[in-house]
Amino acid sequence: MADRSKTIKVDYLARVEGEGALHIDYDDSGVQNVQLKIFEPPRFFEALLRGRDYLEAPDITARICGICPVAYQMSAVHAMENALNLKPGGALRMLRRLLYCGEWIESHMLHISMLHAPDFLGYPNAVAMAKDHPEIVKNALEIKKAGNALVRLIGGREVHPINVRVGGFYKVPEARELTALVAQLEMARGLTEQLVRWSAALPFPSYEWRRDNHYEFVALTHPSEYPMNEGRITSSAGLNISAQDYENHFAEEHVAHSTALHCTLRERGAYLVGPIARYNLNRDKLSPRALQLAEEINFTAPCLNPFQSILVRSLEVLHAFEEALHIIDRYQPPAEPHLKTEPRTASGCAATEAPRGLLYHRYDIDEKGKITTAKIVAPTSQNQKTIEDDLRLMLPSFMHFPEDKLQGLCERAIRNYDPCISCSTHFLQLHLNYGQAQSKQSMVTGKPGQPPAR
């Protein structure tokens, strides 16, 4: 028995953000154990935020993730405004949405073109793919560039924007600065339509293994908008709560094998956040062209195949371009770049839709505006348990595959989620399993592993 058991190990997952590893034990009777190991070193954001000024929260939390800094900034400022009972409306609210559109575009396009598409066509990376499919890669880079142009104009720069402030912005753009981007955005929107059609035709693996084990999809829902910055937290199983209620319904668990905390719904366990969840709960609120294209390619909701996240992402990119153009078309600069902010002893929280899914922040501040506690729940820790479930459910139907092919499939299943493992607020110790004997040991003791083989 024992000698027939096999182990798949991917010591170093490529093309995901940050660091993680996968450990699966299986034998002829089935899958015994699945551990997605996230071993990003802890960076202790929640601890180091204490004592810092409330105005610094968007600058500091941006540094949690270089790929989706805007998501952290948006969640932080909304949580602070919740504490201070401020509601930036009108043009300020629209500008924030516009900034978030930019991040959705550039982050989704990074994932689609550089991390995910090569999987479907059998390339190790986008550069290799570009040799045979230059148009696809070049167009994807053009689209991404347009997203970055939006973030740069409103935020000051692509990575870790400097212009996001509690109450609004430090400076707001003039209308002509925004209209100067219209031609580029329209061109990129056209390329995105092609991208949607292209991704609809990709060969998606089957998802029969998920048929009897439905996901619980969790995403924000807003009465009139595709969700980004605000809305109620809803789920496909009927959850409907405000962000204030988040911690009453969701729990975090610290497991030994992963540096990311595992989140569960207290009532029901694992759940799924991210593009597929957003799409399934909000498809009818997609922009007209995105919705029309979804109909045209016969892509309905709910989408139950996790491998189709690439298609949902491209539809969301199209949505983001349409929304951005719509906002720019109506933009009138606000009278003041930000509302007046006066600190006071208070607590606040907020949830927004990061490209990878729901992101929750809560802060307590004192009368001088110094942060006394901070809590941040990133999308990846929320999806982690669902990723492990996917692998556990999926593997039995693919056991006849040769090992390398099986391993590739597991990596792809993880990459569907675009797990942003560098969201290290909650991510603890680093270890690489290297060699058979050591792996179990290091998992238990937290003993650090070795560098990758050279």
Next chain:
Amino acid sequence: MVSNQQPIASSNPTPKLAIWKFTSCDGCQLSLLDCEDELLSLAAQVDIAYFLEASSEVKEGPFDISLVEGSITTPSDEERILEVRRQSRFLISIGACATAGGIQALRNFADVQEFTDVVYAHPEYIATLKESTPISGRVAVDFELQGCPINKHQLLEVISAFLHRRAPQVANHSVCIDCKLRGNVCIWVAHGTPCMGPVTHAGCGAICPSYNRGCYACYGPKENPNTESLCHWWDEKLNVENTLIVENLRNFNPLAPSFKVQSEDRQEDGER
């Protein structure tokens, strides 16, 4: 530092480039992927042999150029950086984490066990070092590129300089110079807004003052900054609270010597 080496091109027709991540947010390596216009032509000139964020193909070392992002914060980081150095002809550290400890170096001024207890339910699962250390604190580094995040154009310049065996053209002057070159009105002089620009390394293009905001020094110190004088001005003329001065010295580059020393002096003053 580059001059006594063989030209890379003659020893290896396509130089091998590796990108390594230590404790970081990935933002600096992302800056490379954000080079939408240059990425494919860069890939034609170098062999991107190791770049886990972007490729599942991993080639064997040694490498001609290693770009290292992030700081050293775990026992495993400690071992891995030695191996990276052994495998690399030139090692270039990129970003505030790699050059000055990064935001995670705030632990160096605190009790890391207390930090761990605050964040994790089971602190015993965690192996982390008491301090976050820049790469140069562990191994010899051939060039340091500052910034949180680094500027992608400066990164391309540095790579190109090493490929062509010349000194990288990365200015050491202050953000103020770039601010003037950009034609900004000084927000400190005009509005009394506290600004770290006079002591901060150029490279961002003076973004913050252009957005009506004081520089918070994410590029770290310029060459030979007079940080003490700057803090004195903030304190005496602008009436900035001591805690805010310390916060500005201790955010993304807390271990840069001129910031560290000054922040410690200020902290002590505050406590006296």
